Amino acid sequence: MNRIQTYIINLEKSVVRKEYMNDLLRAYSFLDIHYVKGVEGKKLSESEISERFDKDRCLKRYGRALSLGEIGCTFSHRECYEKLLSTSSDYALILEDDIHLMRDLSELQSLSFDNILDNSKPTILFLSGDYWYLNHERQQSVVSVFSAVGSxxxxxxxxxxxxxxxIKRPYYTADDWMVYKTLGVRLKAVRPYLIDANVDMDLLGSDVLQDQWGINRKLMSCKNVLESYTTALMKRVLSGIGHFESKIRVINNKVVS
Structure with a gap:
């Protein structure tokens, strides 16, 4: 297979994270690794955020303001998309810099990316867990995804x-996959999943600091409140029939149940 264009989001100050990722992926020579300078939200001016981010639409969607870290994360992922479009590559692998490998990434070499990521249809393929899936694709290791958590x-x-x-002025978190679905993007995932977020590592910690998560329906628009209830119901149904790929938590470099 050809080398896979791989973008790793990394804040300029996060040298230890970069070294961690270099060590983690050193064995996978089929990954063509490029580091993308992450956007540090707390360094964005108020005028820059207002110009580049739609706060009013964000409030209607989530019922709360996003933290500076969340906004920076959204901008960072968009930087990766722009970088992809500046190349001749048909697709790219996007990684954040605090991941943990659950399985050997060499398994990627058995996937038919030309079919899975066919550019005639906008497509995202998750390597992470915590997703609700609808059915298996022809290739048994790939499923069609309804919704997911994490980017x-x-x-x-x-x-x-x-x-x-x-969308010139984003108003969403980097992992609001339901927004992308409204644009016609189809979601798929590898099952079982390959990569987890390595949370609460003593070595890394978190670069997306915030005191709020989720949504506040009291301040959301009626349309978004209805969508949130419908999505929650669908997730419950899919979980009930065993169509939820739950991730295993990795804390301080240890797998915990």
């Missing part, structure tokens, strides 16, 4: 990157 390990093709960047 730390996924493939994106050029068509999907163009769709997402068509």
């Amino acid at each position: 730390y390990a996924y493939f994106i093709n050029r068509a999907a990157a163009k769709c997402i960047l068509s």
